[in-house]
Amino acid sequence: MTARILVVDDILPNVKLLEAKLTSEYYEVVTAMSGEEALEKARDTNPDLILLDIMMPGMDGFEVCTRLKADPAVAHIPVVMVTALTDTEDRVRGLQCGADDFLSKPVNDTALMARVRSLVRLKMAIDEWRARETTATQLGVIQENANLINEDIGVANVLLVEDMDFELNKIKATIEEQGHKIDIVPTGMDAVKKTSTDAYDLLIISLNLENDDGVRLCSHLRSNEKTRNTPILMIGGEEDLPQIARGLEIGAHDYIVRPIDRNELIARLNTQIRRKKFQERLRSSYEVSLSMALTDTLTGLYNRRYFEVHLQKLLQNNNESEKTLGVIYTDIDHFKNVNDTYGHNVGDEVLKIFSKRISDNIRSFDLVARLGGEEFVVVLPDTDEKTAHVIAERLRRSIMDEPFVTSHPEPLTITTSIGGVVIGAGEHTITEILERADAQLYLAKNGGRNTAFFEGTGKIDGSQFDLSSSNERLAFEE
16 A cells, blocks of 8 residues: 655654654655644645644644644545643544544554554545545536535444443443444444444444454454444553554554543544544435436446546546556457357346456455446556556456356356556546557457456466465455
8 A cells, every 4th residue: 555644743853763664664755844834745745644743833733733624625634643742631632623643752663554554544545535526526416515524423323342331331421422322232243233233333342352352353343344334443451552553454443542531532433423424425425416427327337427537537636646546448358259149138247247246356445437348447546556466366366266147047157358557647648548558458368368468567477466365455455
């Protein structure tokens, strides 16, 4: 996962230390030495995360955060405050200003990297929904109206998984005082049962359950289709930092350390619920408004009209951020033979199954569109060359490995050929990009089909990718 991080601190050794730690993990680092410079760099460099010192002369971190969150252009960028302050009041004040978390100096490397990866993953998901809303706005389908900090959280449904009475009573009273509804269960099994029937806006999970592994429960809930987008707030002690870091790695959104401060709990609760409501509004606004005008009626995928406007916006973003994106062009091998042999009804069924497999095997912020006939294109935002290769191989295998079950008595063996390009900053047209990807698709078809070719690389050797390994699997779960 590539990301750009803005580090803000008025003390140069602190900046250099954080910069060294982050660059060693292959993050791109931008620095600022004052609040004014931070505001300017946030707008000019479009970072994915801001690490913000509080104690700065002139404009302190609290004011910087407040100004960032008041600016619609940068309000969605996660902010982590880095400070020597330890008072709960300071943490609560920062959260109320819009900060997503606090890290105490000296910064613990495990906590730093876990929090960075977690918030960058959330930022990328929100970026994609914002881009889709912008696309719809440009097409005149919906009106632009997106600002995370102003989102109305309303009445939320919360599930608490806790078996310590003195803690659960405090949490229950705090949440109910805010006007929210709360259900409480003592075990992971009870939580799984509850979430299978009821919908929640926030899951609060204790990492100190007597008979359950709280981190394993977080992992299970993140992998479940019904709860994969529900924010998870973990509760643990200072001694639970390794488990907290692991929980953030696997997709939990936030944590609070015991003893629980009531005001900090309220601030973190509101932050997570607000983000979920914001994402839900973005999702519903484009889904309802675009489903008829901008999707393919047979497969439910986006059509060429939406794809072209959306890709144009991503190309513009790439020029501003100087990042790369991948474009994969794919079609069904020998599809004409399928129609001629089995009929167009079976051909339509194959198209639907093919579309679902492609959709199921890309990341949540990628986009797939049907250009027409048996031709499809996948857009991979913020993607380097290796990740694009791995995704292409995963798509190829997803089609090849399992026969297509249709109304025909016998399952059909279907394969796909893939052509891909990775696009950097520069003046590119959609026609040019598709022609370059199509040229690679042509090589894949002439190279025997059921294979993938990429510009500058040639044929992809799929045997080098172990798609069951944790690193390569994570690329598709983000």
